[in-house]
Amino acid sequence: MTTRHPVGGGGGTLEIEFTLEDVARTRFAVSPLWEVVASVRVLKAADSHDLHRSWVEQVRPMLAAAKLDPAPLFDLVSVPTVGIPGVLVPPPTTPQPSLEVELTTLRATPLAQLSTTKSAHLPEAMAALRADPERELARLADTIAAYWEVALAPYWPRLSALLQGDIAHRAHRFAEGGAHALLDSLDPQLTWDTGTLQLPNRFTSGPRRLGGRGLLLVPSAFTWPRIFSTLADDEAVPTLRYPARGIGTLWDPPRASCSDALAGVLGRTRARLLAELTTPASTTDLARRLDITAGGVSQHLTAMRAAGLVNAHRTGRVVRYARTSVSEALVAANTTST
Template sequence: MQVLSATLGVGDLANIRFAVSPLWEAVASVRVVKHPDWFPEHLPWHRQVQPRLSAVDWRLLADLVPVPTVVIPGFVCSPPPAAQPTIECELAALAATPPEVVRAGLDELPGPRSPRLAALYADPPAGLARLADTIAAYVDAAIAPYWPRMRTLLEREVLVGAQFMAADGVRGLLNRIDRYVSWDDGTLHVDHLTRAGAVDLDGRGLLLVPSVFGGSRVWSNLSERATQPVLRYPARGVGTLWERGTAPASEALARVLGRTRATLLHELAVPSATTELARRCGLAAGTVSHHLTALRDAGLVGTHRAGRFLLYARTSSAEALIAGAAPTGETGQAE
């Protein structure tokens, strides 16, 4: 184990903030697709997205995330520009990366370059446009159908961090955010497998990004070259993210929405197609489609196209409604 230490001054402490990043989740999830056995908590997700990804050419993205992963080029997942950026916003920033930054990032990758990476190195502007399109297609298939649930979990993690800070200040936040992170006498210590040394954040602040697909370790870019130092850490409760509860739909919710619609919301704990929902619920596909349309019009269900599949997923409003209607433990989720 190695330790990376970062000195935080008054300006850095005043500029500690949180963000979530759909781009980072897409990039980090590549490791799960490549080696699912290393990430057993994400196996249900992997089983669902693997058929959809077969229709997507995401080889350029795969080349940029080697497994085992020692380094991911910083330009592939630069710090999010806002607290809750859209994937479109992050991809626009990616496409605008200066050529010298792209080449410096590619130089950090181990091993020989694939033809796709060689083309990116030779012509960064054109290569970045291809990469942005590649990631957008990958996100549509693998991340977008699940993003409402992922975002809910990540927002909850941000709230936990804010509670740490409210109760015990910055010291309490940085000492409790992750077991591989600690704070002592003005210095942030991060345990790494491959990185060591000492840096001064020099007033640039620190961006804290909870992660679903980051794995059990922390990921950081605290170097002097980083415009925005960032620390990505695993969110709590990731192991329950893909679970479907075994309890029936809430009786209280059924009285408000009707039993069929409450049941469909319950089943949409995992994004699903109409035919799959019909099979699970023992209903005609037309009946399911009718009720899903009503739920979508009410803002409780969203649709996401993944290749030839149209998937339905619960929105954040639906997640809040279910959580408020169900007794503790009924939804199959853990805090």
């Protein structure tokens, strides 16, 4: 399998040629595993990613506290990115796979695929995978799962809302103007013209025929400002990973207000707690901010966790609480109306 090449920054132009069958087979998917890999790129080159600085500043100490050995994952992600081994980011097989589903695919990577993955820029990391694929793939998957729990799981409701919102926006563009409007709107770097999607590429250029396979479009929070493509003629699922809309305000904390409507349903203290969880926080943090006893905060969080409004994530000895997708929507709706 070929590597994923970043798009943009000089070089030539890729010309992705669509047939009618390709247009009919073009679809969207979200990939938690891709977000893991793309976020590692951000962590390894944080100075180049001001957009995600607040996330980096929160996550780095949490990873240190978790005493996670990131080498099996980090060693496969080069910075600056020349290419990402295809084994690390298989295309999602469903529109909204869980990380567990994608890791099952990773663990089952055939030896033949490992042997054909290009890795001139990562010879040692790929050599280890090839030498003992069963052991090393399992080790890699376990590392990804541990990294996810600390670095992305507490933020996933917010990230997922961003990605799903992007897909909904693209669907609206398709409804208004068809495939032309959809493909032309994906990113300023992309241009649609008479059945061909053109995009600048630093490493390769020329035509790429989809051959009736269609194109899998994957919005990403951590990919900005680049586009990553997998477009080889022998690729089973040609894939384009592009920056999702709204990334510029992704980490902006919503106004921490407690609306009367939400307080009327949950009680004022619980509504205030949800409003404060703009980022994951511990019981001690929340008690200090709201001037409530830690025991009281714990009781409220336990009740809200049972109701599916918050999740708990352990980092070392500290348990941090975060909103779920349900409470993100509740807070967002009530913030907008106040």
